[in-house]
Each structure stands twice: as structure tokens, then as C-alpha cells.
Amino acid sequence: MAEKADILVVFDCDGTLVDSAHNVIACMRAAFEGAGLPAPQDTEIRRSIGLNPDVAVRMLAGRPLGDGLLEQIVAGYKSAFFQRRLQADHHEPLFPGARETLAALAADKVPMAIATGKSLRGVNAVITQHSLQDYFISLQTPDHNPGKPHPQMLEKAMAAAGTTSARTFMVGDTSFDMMLAKNAGCRGIGVNWGYHDEAELLESGAERLIGRFEELLEIVRSA
Structure with missing residues (x-):
């Protein structure tokens, strides 16, 4: 044509x-738990997919987060995703x-x-x-x-x-x-x-x- x-x-x-929902959900749950916070519901994480990680974390937290805690969760999410990509069964x-x-x-x-x-x-x-x-x-x-x-x-x-x-x-x-x-x-x-x-x-x-x-x-x- x-x-x-x-x-x-x-x-x-x-x-x-x-x-990628299964990966995003697993990594976001791990990031919140790694920061000592309850993991968001899977359905809420799924709805946040597409947002920048810092925006998604703020939305999922459901309460104000200090900059240090926000950065910790975002870094934890990125690290979890990086490690997940290294796994043989990553898909x-x-x-x-x-x-x-x-x-x-x-x-x-x-x-x-x-x-x-x-x-x-x-x-x-x-x-x-x-x-x-x-x-x-x-x-x-x-x-x-x-x-x-x-x-x-x-x-x-x-x-x-x-x-x-x-x-x-x-x-x-x-x-x-x-x-x-x-x-x-x-x-x-x-x-x-x-x-x-x-x-x-x-x-x-x-x-x-x-x-x-x-x-x-x-x-x-x-x-």
C-alpha cells in the first residue's frame, strides 16, 4: 500500500x-512488604498499571508517604522487577x-x-x-x-x-x-x-x- x-x-x-500484570503485582506487593507496609490488593495494583511507579505507589498507599518511604518502595519495586527478569521462568x-x-x-x-x-x-x-x-x-x-x-x-x-x-x-x-x-x-x-x-x-x-x-x-x- x-x-x-x-x-x-x-x-x-x-x-x-x-x-505483565502477574509480574507487576508480585513486585509491587514485595516492595510494600519490604518497606514494612501491608501489600495493596491485587485488583488495585492491576488498576494502577500504566502509571509512573512513584505515582502508582502514592495511589496504592492510600495515605501520605514521606519522600524517604516513597523512594524506598519505588526502589524496592524496581529492584524486584530487575531480579524477576533474571529468573529462568520470567515471562x-x-x-x-x-x-x-x-x-x-x-x-x-x-x-x-x-x-x-x-x-x-x-x-x-x-x-x-x-x-x-x-x-x-x-x-x-x-x-x-x-x-x-x-x-x-x-x-x-x-x-x-x-x-x-x-x-x-x-x-x-x-x-x-x-x-x-x-x-x-x-x-x-x-x-x-x-x-x-x-x-x-x-x-x-x-x-x-x-x-x-x-x-x-x-x-x-x-x-
Whole structure:
């Protein structure tokens, strides 16, 4: 098909490209317990996925945290995740259709990026694990950006692609992703296989909802 170099498709990582909830839950529970605090409920941790770790920890704590305690929990979470990746049985599988959709968009010469609450080290680990090195022109993470829904991650990705917000799709599974898209003036595409339900995605600004990755190709190709 004709090249769509003016279009940019930006993906969230956890809950959109890869299923990492089991790892996030285990590491967040360990971080809170390591700081001498009760572990949050699994359902609440799942709902926090997509936020920067410090924002997620504050939300999950349910009470004010001093800077020292906050830093301890965040550091504990990052350390637990790093150690977990070293385990032989560590697994963050791609959701069905993800690889095929990335390959099809690349074949169509559609630039792609990632905007995520996952650390850059974590994103690179996912990319290496699944051999996705050739797909993304920009990796936007909390390492050098404010967290979602601040628009900076999308603004940087658009600058790298040389495109506009009207031609940029933000594909994600949470209300944080859809609010990010809205704040950046981009088009939010919500996926229903992740960590927030369809009603939340629509209420937070999703233009469309998809139930299969293949539906994204139809949307992009008709843009």
C-alpha cells in the first residue's frame, strides 16, 4: 500500500503489547512488604498499571508517604522487577496478534513508538525478549518524562516522527492512555484485553475500542 509516513501509531506497553500484570503485582506487593507496609490488593495494583511507579505507589498507599518511604518502595519495586527478569521462568508474553500487527504496520511504512509507565530498562527488556528492535522510532518512558496523562511523551514521539496530533494514534488499555491522547490532541484507541474496562476507556476519551489487534490495521489503513 502507499506509504503513510505522516501517520504515527504509539503503543502503551504493559496491558497493551505485553501481559505483565502477574509480574507487576508480585513486585509491587514485595516492595510494600519490604518497606514494612501491608501489600495493596491485587485488583488495585492491576488498576494502577500504566502509571509512573512513584505515582502508582502514592495511589496504592492510600495515605501520605514521606519522600524517604516513597523512594524506598519505588526502589524496592524496581529492584524486584530487575531480579524477576533474571529468573529462568520470567515471562511477559505478547498479546495475540501483537507481533503480526507490528510487522504489518512496518511493512506499510507506518512509524511506531512506545509511550509507557514502564522504565526504559524494562521496555528494552521486552523489546529484546520478543525481538522487536526494528519497529519503534521512539521509546518514551518515565526516565525522561512526566507520567501519564501529561502529554510530553506523545509530543516527543510526534516530534521524532515529524507528524501532527491529528495523525497520531495512541493505542492503550487504560484510562491513563486515553487521557494522555486527549491531552496531546491525539486519537485514542482503547483495547479491551488490558487492565481497565471498556466504559472507563470511553469515558476517558477513547475514539474507538478494539477487541483484536487486527482491527487496528483497518483503522490506520483507512486514516
